[in-house]
Amino acid sequence: MQLFNQLASLSLITLPLIAQADTVVNKNDLTFNANQYTSQIIQVNGQEIKYRAYEHIVYVKNPVDTQYQQMNIYIPEAYFANGQIGSYNAQNAPIFLPNSIGGYMPAEPATATPSLKGPKAGKTSTVAYALAHGYVVAAPGARGRTTQNTDGQYTGKAPAAIVDLKAAVRYLRHNDAAMPGNAEKIISNGTSAGGAMSALLGASGNHSDYEPALKALGAANARDDIFAVSAYCPITNLENTDAAYEWQFAGVTAYKKMMMGNMIDFRMERKEVAGTLTVAEIKTAKDLKTRFPGYLNGLKLRDEKGELLTLNAAGNGTFKEHITSLLMSSAQKALNKGTDLSNTPWLTIHNGQVVSVDFDQYVKTITRLKTPPAFDALDLSSGENDLFGTSTIKAQHFTAFGQANSRVNGTSADPAIVKLMNPMSYIGAAQSITTKNWRIRHGTTDRDTSLAISAILATTLKNQGKNVDYALPWNVPHSGDYDLDELFAWIDQISQSH
Structure with a gap:
């Protein structure tokens, strides 16, 4: 944090404010530019929160799709004036890493401002709540199963999403000395398929299976293990x-x-x-x-x-x-x-x-x-079939049952690719650094996947000696971020006790 400490000693007026357009910045450059931001203000529960927005940061040198392979970083203004929010300051603030992945579809980075459409239109964003709580927020986008290039080839099939999230983590670690927040305290958060990616990110830290894809993208030469996982209703362990x-x-x-x-x-x-x-x-x-x-x-x-x-x-x-x-x-x-x-x-x-x-x-x-x-639909109609396609094949089977009973003579995904998408493949693996801290939620009225899937994940982690907070919230359907006060209390507890 040496560079940041020098910047923090300057007054706000001496730091140039560079207006952001809806264009991507930092392309092919993995160096965080502390001077390239906009100053923004948002109201959270009647409280005015001032923060700096570093948006549209491409987190790899060789991006395939800059619409999704970019990240928004939001930092409380207090941290640039040696200030504190609660017990957090520029040196010890956790980095909250929320992904917006749903249905294994492509996801642009989350923003601090309220959404203008959809079920959360006009509501305070999770990013804003996290800023008010004192976290640095790094919201990565990621490619998804429908992402295509100009030649019509699919560029977001498995394992693109998890590779992108790992690259985002590597960017943060690579720039730890240049920006506020503690890169040793990265907490991933996601819901549904995003919950699955959050779990996979936490299970497979630094595993060599992902290295070829990360090198091809020009990801930073840094670690991609994280401190903690928050996973809401993870649609994971797809083979089973x-x-x-x-x-x-x-x-x-x-x-x-x-x-x-x-x-x-x-x-x-x-x-x-x-x-x-x-x-x-x-x-x-x-x-x-x-x-x-x-x-x-x-x-x-x-x-x-x-x-x-x-x-x-x-x-x-x-x-x-x-x-x-x-x-x-x-x-x-x-x-x-x-x-x-x-x-x-x-x-x-x-x-x-x-x-x-x-x-x-x-x-x-x-x-x-x-x-x-x-999940492995016999007519290849599910989103998960779509996930396991290739650059030229839209959808494939990914289980032996699906392949044996296919109604459309579908092809099968490479088992090595299927493995890359399952956290169960990496928990406790010799080459993985699996995070110790886990919070998993699956509502009692959630029918998108069996209760067994999250229970297996949680129990496997507990049997490996991990710190697991697992519960089935009463009468909660398939959803996430519905208990942010409890989530943030858990983050505070694990962050301040380590």
């Missing part, structure tokens, strides 16, 4: 999500399916369509369900008491009981806060205590969202 989904939902034939529409505020528009599974789909669901116990048992997971978490051929066992206990904890927390749960048919409550959960009734109550296979 179909089996996990049917372990939970195979007994439910009615569905309310979300059809993906246009992009709004960098996220997929979702439209609900109701229906009933066909005879063929019911058979597919049953076939997939039978595959899950073998996968789960092979993980040899243990709960906090050391008990092995397993399932029998019918899908029952200690793992199911573990999921049930998580639902009970969520319900009890809601009950303790005064929530009326008397009309919840799958709960049994006595004297203010949740004493049992009927898991099968719970699943029927929240209803099925997706038709089987939920």
Whole structure:
């Protein structure tokens, strides 16, 4: 931070203000320019927050698509005058790294100003809340599954998104001495596919599998491990999500399916369509369900008491009981806060205590969202099929089941590429630095993926000795950033205790 300390000693007037247009700056230059910013002010809960906006920073020397391979960095003005926000200053402030990835689609960097469209139009942004709390915010964009170049070739298929996020982290580490914030305290945050990328970023720090792609982009010669992960409803572990989904939902034939529409505020528009599974789909669901116990048992997971978490051929066992206990904890927390749960048919409550959960009734109550296979669609119609395409092939299968039962004679993704997108491949791997600090949330009414997926991720991390804060928030659907006060309290706790 030597250069920054010199800058901080100057008055604001002596630092030139360079107006930003809607153009990309710093192309092919990995040096952070502390003088190239705009001064901005935003209101957060009635409080005026002054900050410097360093926007449209390309974070690699050889960008493929500068619309997405860029980053916005926002820094509280107080840090340029030796000031503090709470217990944070220019030297120790954590760097909050929120990605805007949804549906594995391309994502532009988040901004501090409110969105002008979509469900969050006019609302205070997560970036603004983070600035008010005293964090430096670095919001990276990333390529996605539909990104194409002028020749019509796809440039954002797997593993482009995770490579881009790693490159952004390397840029921050490379410039740690030139900018406020502590690059040893980078906290990644994301929702849905963005939650999956946040988890993958935390699991696979510095692994050599990604090095060729990073070198090709001209990423900074720096580390890409991070301090902590915040993952909301991560759509991850894609090789096993179909089996996990049917372990939970195979007994439910009615569905309310979300059809993906246009992009709004960098996220997929979702439209609900109701229906009933066909005879063929019911058979597919049953076939997939039978595959899950073998996968789960092979993980040899243990709960906090050391008990092995397993399932029998019918899908029952200690793992199911573990999921049930998580639902009970969520319900009890809601009950303790005064929530009326008397009309919840799958709960049994006595004297203010949740004493049992009927898991099968719970699943029927929240209803099925997706038709089987939920992710590796047999007609290659899912976003995940699209993710695993190539530069010239739009979509591919990524599971043995999908390939064996393909209705369109689809090709299969390279297993090495599929591996690159799964944090389970890297947790505890010899070449990985897997972050110690994890916060994972999956709402009780979230039906986009099985509860089993986040539970497996959290339990694997706990079994590896990681610090994991995992919960199923009551009555929360597929969403993120709904509990920022709790998230920031967790970030403060881990940042100030290390």
